[in-house]
Amino acid sequence: MTKQPAGASMPFSVPEGDAYAQLLQLVVRGDLAPGTKLTEPALALRLGLSRTPVREAMQRLQLEGLLVPAGGGERPRVAVAPLDIDEARAVYQTTGLLEGAGARAVSEWPVLLRRTLATALRLADQEFRDVARAKAPDPALLFARHHAFHQRIVDETATSVSRALLHSLGPRLARYEWFHGPLLQLAGLPFAPTYDEHQAIVVAVRSGSADDVERAIRANWTNAAERLAEAITRARAAIGGG
Amino acid sequence: MTKQPAGASMPFSVPEGDAYAQLLQLVVRGDLAPGTKLTEPALALRLGLSRTPVREAMQRLQLEGLLVPAGGGERPRVAVAPLDIDEARAVYQTTGLLEGAGARAVSEWPVLLRRTLATALRLADQEFRDVARAKAPDPALLFARHHAFHQRIVDETATSVSRALLHSLGPRLARYEWFHGPLLQLAGLPFAPTYDEHQAIVVAVRSGSADDVERAIRANWTNAAERLAEAITRARAAIGGG
DNA sequence: GGGTCCTATAATGTATACCTTTTTATCGCG
DNA sequence: CGCGATAAAAAGGTATACATTATAGGACCC
Numbered sequence: 001m002t003k004q005p006a007g008a009s010m011p012f013s014v015p016e017g018d019a020y021a022q023l024l025q026l027v028v029r030g031d032l033a034p035g036t037k038l039t040e041p042a043l044a045l046r047l048g049l050s051r052t053p054v055r056e057a058m059q060r061l062q063l064e065g066l067l068v069p070a071g072g073g074e075r076p077r078v079a080v081a082p083l084d085i086d087e088a089r090a091v092y093q094t095t096g097l098l099e100g101a102g103a104r105a106v107s108e109w110p111v112l113l114r115r116t117l118a119t120a121l122r123l124a125d126q127e128f129r130d131v132a133r134a135k136a137p138d139p140a141l142l143f144a145r146h147h148a149f150h151q152r153i154v155d156e157t158a159t160s161v162s163r164a165l166l167h168s169l170g171p172r173l174a175r176y177e178w179f180h181g182p183l184l185q186l187a188g189l190p191f192a193p194t195y196d197e198h199q200a201i202v203v204a205v206r207s208g209s210a211d212d213v214e215r216a217i218r219a220n221w222t223n224a225a226e227r228l229a230e231a232i233t234r235a236r237a238a239i240g241g242g
Numbered sequence: 243m244t245k246q247p248a249g250a251s252m253p254f255s256v257p258e259g260d261a262y263a264q265l266l267q268l269v270v271r272g273d274l275a276p277g278t279k280l281t282e283p284a285l286a287l288r289l290g291l292s293r294t295p296v297r298e299a300m301q302r303l304q305l306e307g308l309l310v311p312a313g314g315g316e317r318p319r320v321a322v323a324p325l326d327i328d329e330a331r332a333v334y335q336t337t338g339l340l341e342g343a344g345a346r347a348v349s350e351w352p353v354l355l356r357r358t359l360a361t362a363l364r365l366a367d368q369e370f371r372d373v374a375r376a377k378a379p380d381p382a383l384l385f386a387r388h389h390a391f392h393q394r395i396v397d398e399t400a401t402s403v404s405r406a407l408l409h410s411l412g413p414r415l416a417r418y419e420w421f422h423g424p425l426l427q428l429a430g431l432p433f434a435p436t437y438d439e440h441q442a443i444v445v446a447v448r449s450g451s452a453d454d455v456e457r458a459i460r461a462n463w464t465n466a467a468e469r470l471a472e473a474i475t476r477a478r479a480a481i482g483g484g
Numbered sequence: 485g486g487g488t489c490c491t492a493t494a495a496t497g498t499a500t501a502c503c504t505t506t507t508t509a510t511c512g513c514g
Numbered sequence: 515c516g517c518g519a520t521a522a523a524a525a526g527g528t529a530t531a532c533a534t535t536a537t538a539g540g541a542c543c544c
Contacts, residue, residue: 039495050529052294055496059298063305065406075496075536090403097343098336161332161414164307165407172403281525292499297526317506317526 019053020060027066027080028175034082037070064171081172085232088176089225095173096221098166099150100214102158107210117156118206124149125198132181132191142181143174149198153217180228187234189227197223261295262302269308269322270417276324279312306413323414327474330418331467337415338463340408341392342456344400349452359398360448366391367440374423374433384423385416391440395459422470429476431469439465 023043026032044054061067062078070079106114128145131137154166184191197220204212265285268274286296303309304320312321348356370387373379396408426433439462446454 041495051496052528052530056298056301059302060305063302063410065403077495087403090401094340094343094401094403094407097339101336101339159332159336161307161329161336161411165336165411168305168410169403169407283525293526294498294500319525 019047019049020057022047023054023057023061024066024171024174027061028171028178030179032080034080036080038067038078038080061171064168066171066175083176085229087172088228091169091172091176092221092225092228093218095150095166095169096218098162098169099154099158099221100217102162103153103205103213103217104210105157106205106213107208109208111208114205114208117152118202121149121152121198121202121205124152125195125202128198129191129195132194137181137185139178139182143178146177146181146194147174153201176228180224180231183231183235184227187231187238189231189234193223193227194220261289261291262299264289265296265299265303266308266413269303270413270420272421274322276322278322280309280320280322303413306410308413308417325418327471329414330470333411333414333418334463334467334470335460337392337408337411338460340404340411341396341400341463342459344404345395345447345455345459346452347399348447348455349450351450353450356447356450359394360444363391363394363440363444363447366394367437367444370440371433371437374436379423379427381420381424385420388419388423388436389416395443418470422466422473425473425477426469429473429480431473431476435465435469436462 032038038058040051040055040058043058044051047054058067058078062069066081067078068081070077106117109117124145128142128149131141131145154163158166181191197216200216201213201220204216274280280300282293282297282300285300286293289296300309300320304311308323309320310323312319348359351359366387370384370391373383373387396405400408423433439458442458443455443462446458
């Protein structure tokens with residue numbers, strides 16, 4: 001039973017103890033396969049905690065959609081939510097919707113602030129590229145750098161309301177993003193389109209056009225979903241169609 | 243200690259026991275004033291439950307934004323979230339964003355389905371008007387009927403992802419909606435604009451234009467926020483500016 | 485031999501006990 | 515009289531015990 005420190009590669013806040021963080025990590029990284037039925041006692045044993053914190057973590061992850069009701073159940077039984085391309089599309093699209101709508105606000109910023117944000121985003125994207133260009137990028141680092149780019153946009157432009165929604169959407173997004181990068185490589189697909197789209201976001205932020213910013217962000221997420229779908233298809237074909 | 247049945251006027255699902263429903267009701271209806279500091283033992287006593295389910299309900303309501311961290315606190319203390327016009331605007335706007343984006347899907351429906359939905363919405367709006375036209379509308383019923391109109395749109399058009407987000411936004415929205423109607427009356431403002439906007443939604447759904455549908459829904463929520471803000475201003479002036 | 489009922493096991497929901505930490509109030513000192 | 519330190523009270527985090535219920539397996543009856 002390998003207990004890794006939870007927060008290292010998980011850029012999420014961890015309000016309650018670390019039962020949530022640990023369980024989140026197990027699901028996001030796929031250590032608990034989709035469809036796996038979970039029981040409070042078993043998980044408590046595995047995490048070395050009592051049922052109480054584990055139960056709270058399970059309830060939260062259920063609200064966030066990473067755990068779903070299982071069985072024909074009258075009495076609640078939960079399982080790890082299945083992975084689904086259509087759901088991934090919806091998650092990516094909705095992320096783009098919220099992130100894009102919030103980022104429209106830059107159009108009312110003074111030029112200097114916009115430039116500062118644009119520069120910060122350019123640097124964040126550069127750090128992402130630095131990781132992505134490696135022969136065998138560390139998935140955790142790749143994830144973290146990409147997350148940091150978009151998180152910067154959210155932090156600076158989103159209202160508390162949409163920030164909260166994006167936060168609750170985060171775990172589901174993270175789960176798909178987690179193997180997005182590695183899967184691209186496995187499928188032999190390039191990162192270049194992502195670079196270009198990030199660059200378009202930077203340019204739009206600098207220009208200050210609300211429509212352009214929103215369009216660029218939405219396009220980035222929509223296209224990312226399609227890239228993910230394509231990568232899954234190709235990877236499945238390459239490996240032999242599980 | 244008056245214990246009212248929880249689900250009667252609260253069109254929300256109530257997964258866990260009724261601690262959540264009870265506490266939700268207390269906050270939404272204002273029985274617990276904004277800013278009120280809550281402790282688990284006190285609430286457990288008040289609700290006639292033990293700390294465990296109360297604690298879970300408090301954690302969920304905190305995720306949903308109805309409870310917020312209080313005090314300069316190192317150790318978590320929570321209080322009922324303050325009411326804030328700007329937050330209300332963000333809640334309404336984001337609701338419109340998600341509901342509107344989902345409803346674009348009707349443009350790809352067969353005509354017959356669109357007509358069916360349009361008719362259902364027209365009837366739902368009619369039931370809302372029936373309540374709103376009364377001299378002293380029952381706030382709970384007014385709330386329920388208005389909620390039903392929009393919920394119908396969400397149920398028929400939203401993806402599971404945006405549905406989940408709207409669901410988690412629901413409590414905050416409900417809190418503002420709860421006194422929106424009564425406040426309009428208090429301020430001597432008419433319901434007519436709402437009728438018109440609902441009608442515009444119905445027409446757009448029937449027509450099948452994605453842009454029109456989205457525009458109509460967004461406008462409805464944006465305008466509703468402005469009406470709420472105006473009603474608050476007027477009511478405050480009329481009563482004497484608390 | 486198959487189906488149904490019953491029993492036993494196990495999991496969820498709730499309650500309570502324990503421990504740590506924080507906060508507050510009181511007492512003492514400057 | 516005020517400020518600080520210490521002690522007591524209280525609240526959050528966790529663990530565990532208890533009650534209820536569902537499910538699975540086996541035995542008995544048809």
